[in-house]
Amino acid sequence: MGRFHREVHEEQVEMSGGSRCCFSLLTLLAEVLLFGSVALVVAWCLKYRGGFAWTEDPNLQFNLHPVLMVSGFIFFAGHAMLTYRQWRCCNHSTIKLVHTLYHIMAIPCIAVGLIAVFDFHNNKKPTPIPNLYSLHSWMGLVTVGLYGLQFIVGFFSFLFLLCCDTATASFRAALVPVHSSFGITTFFLAVATCLTGLTEKVLFTIRDTYSSMPDEGLVVNALGCTLVAALVVISVITSQNVFRQSRAHGGIATEL
Template sequence: MIQRYRRAAELEEQSVSLLGTPNMEARTEHQKVKHYQLLYTLTTSIGIGTIILVLFWILYYQNGFAWQSLPRVQFNWHPLLMIIGMVFFYSQAMLIYRTGRNYQKNTLKLVHMSLNLLAFILAVIALKAVFDSHNLTGTANMYTLHSWIGLTTVIVFALQFLAGFVTFLYPGLSPSIRKALLPTHVAFGSGCFAGAIIASASGFLEKAIFQKIYDQNVTEGIVVNILGLSIAFFGVLVLHLVHNVDYKRVPLADDQIVLERSDN
């Protein structure tokens, strides 16, 4: 009799455990999503704040914007567009699969591609601005470490974009090949983003040194330093969000249907 009651109690515990497991998993996933959203909001706020601070620095300290009629001022398009494109838009493209986790994967692919394409277009305009500025003022090109890192990052980014488009979007390789290449794609993407962060921070430092900002205007020097720190902090947070497995998107049922269709 005692064994019978003990067995009944064990079966009841097992049934409660089985019934509770899905709810527990759902609560755990909800907490992970909540943590991601909080950290993503903080990260995005820092990114937007950095863009606003760059705009303030250019308008208040660097004489605003112009094009080839004022080549020295034309340069100012370079830092603004690079921060918007290669730092902010690029970060949003990297995070879109986790930010838009409730959307079908094909939709997220299109958004990912569009954000990357926009980042590349802005980077090309930014490079045009800096080369025009240097050429029209007689300044040498591509002799600093910042310029080497920056141009290398843009070139690798362009190759990464082209490879990703062919592999994952159109014409799209087989699912097995896509799965095998995905870690490499993510690694190169993170590397390009890190390069963009390094190039951006070193670019502001280079500008401050060349213009002797630290000697002539202490307040502007503080603004430049804050910009460098905010860019670095933003980059660390983005890479944390990208590589933390707790924030990984859970595949939807629709994703599997699309995958099966692509196999046929």
């Protein structure tokens, strides 16, 4: 824990040329994968699942669920995780604000996505579908719970406690690695939950033709692979010390 409390004079630790080149390539790849995952899930729902609606058509309402969950848990949460690596030129308070804004944008996506799937189950004709019976739904509940807990703890610890900055600096510095570890764990769970959900959906809808590799099956498989690739790339970017930056914050060095 010494590195979180040592005095520093540098505002930012610069990466070497090779590390910067590798970081830039990985960041570009992460952006392609994050945007690609949203594009693929939207294309899947538009081309093969009939588009979107609300309660007037439960089947089309369900399509909002995968799109919004990928947008919230993968796109916005993924960008939130990358904020502390990508926004190196900004001061620490700005980075915290951007990180929080990404999570704030994810929350309504997740909330509406949950409403959509519950409505779909409850309004399904001729027989409603039971809620929360599958492995996918159980994993989803755990993921939503962890994400909510992460947001509350992060907001309280890294924003609210800034009102008494000096008194809480040591506590916040000690919480950084815990918050970071739970963040990547939640992202792992989000990707795993998406994969179980995609598998469940194709087995319900194209079970008889899936083994013959129809176009829809290829799109869903490509989406799953894109999610896994995004997880791997973002994990590398956020876990490698060489891509981290140290910023002086109130005289206390905070490792990001």
